[in-house]
Amino acid sequence: MSFEEVKLLLTEKFGTDVIIGEETTGLQPALLIEPDKIAEVCLELRNNSSTYFDFLSSLTGVDYGLEANRFGVVYHLASIPHQTQLTLKISRENNRSLDDLPTFPSITSVYRTADWHEREAYDLTGIFFEGHPDLRRILLPDDWEGFPLRKDYKTAEYYKGIKID
């Protein structure tokens, strides 16, 4: 199913609000999805026999830079029976306070792959996933402060009293 057909399918099912925009300039076109709808959209894309995106290749947490103050998640879906790929993006503006993380719905109920990938996105970019069963840090220690892949991250000088060179 082509990119345009996927777009049509989603707007027919969820209304026109579900697709905020699209990026078609690069080699791989991407759909910008309304953040709160992402779990339903993924479920529909996985279960509909004409799309059948059953494989979540990758899930990336992104910090869009200091001026934008925008955080997002990029999903790369792949369909094994149809041999197609699709990129979905969600993003929203948020402040950089550690007490108020950008929050998106979790898609672990659709793809189990998302479990560890969302934990990684939380760990490194500080994105909170609502509804995730076990959102702990995964690569860094549990007591690590800050989120290293944020653009305003300052490298820690000490870890538990040990100087980091």
Place this chain on the structure above:
Amino acid sequence: MSITIPKYDAALNNYYQKIADASTEDMVLNMGPQHPSTHGVLRLELITDGEIVKEVIPHIGYLHRCFEKHAESLTYQQTIPFTDRLDYLASMNNSHAFVMGVERMMGIDKEIPKRIEYIRVLVCELNRIASHLIAIGTYGIDIGAFTPFLWCFRDREHIMGMLEWASGSRMLYNYIWVGGLFYDLPVGFEERCSEFIDYFKPKMVELNELLTNNQVFISRTANVGVLPLDVAINYGCSGPMLRGSGLKWDLRRIDNYSIYPELEFDVPTGKGEMGTVGDCWDRYKVRVDEIEQSVKMIEQCLNRLRKELKRTPDFDPRSKMPRKITPKAQDYYIRCEGAKGELGFYFMADGKSEIPTRVKARAPSFNNLSVLPELAKGVMIADLIAIVGSIDFVLGEVDR
């Protein structure tokens, strides 16, 4: 400055509570990080009831080297040595994937000379054999067979020697560059390589007789750790893990990248010959069969490299290398068949700088390992060792 919002700490507190509760009724057993059969620094926290494993909680990150953070402050070319350190048993495959992604973003992927593409695939397949040999050898050791391990390392040593000859390094090559290669193959490499293939073929037959069809080995691995296909797909498993569950899914065939469409090879899948489709033996067998296919590909590459793509005195493997690597502003996700499965790199380029704004490495081992808690529910501890070994992960790639 720590997080004070309770909902951010809820999962951590639940985890502590679970371990505290389990300590009274059941036993909490730590396996690793320094445990020989966890293949590196993986820590598994087991909640056990006698010999039965009720739950496995993997703890990773002991080998975290901040790959993504590094990649955000280095140019594409400077990042290539870091990609070597992801799956350090198959470094060529990593840099090949990374380099292809950058080349496609630059739009120069069609201009790469055929000889370079063939050399790339040749070294990648050699490296894949080396990686699978380690997987097979260490799997034998997990089960209790010591000899195959020594045999595999003996044969792998030849590959290491050849790749060192080509690149100057034994494991972390930095050989495949954007738009070209570090150097052309050394004079006499093709001959040495075909000598190795002639030597290696009967060795694989020996290895199969020793381990693959060994009744003790079959008893330990058949019908153990059965991974159904739908679970494998839902957990994002790929490579020999997914093919072991019976699906013919090889990105070398699906995406037809590089010169793979010109090569003849089959995609081996698990058939459940000794037990159920998707058990540990199937996953092991897929790797053994893949070595055979890689040997076939290497022979075809050597054949062409010695005939129509012969080395010429004026051939410069760096002639197509761009002076400045500044791709247009775009996002690109490249996926390749690494030695362990679908290896992906996601690039975000802003079009102005030589440094990407975001790079994400989608490591196959990371996803393959995430299925372990599902596979290990209710198995014996000894079987858990067999399951962990059959996943064949590399912690350098899991932790990045």
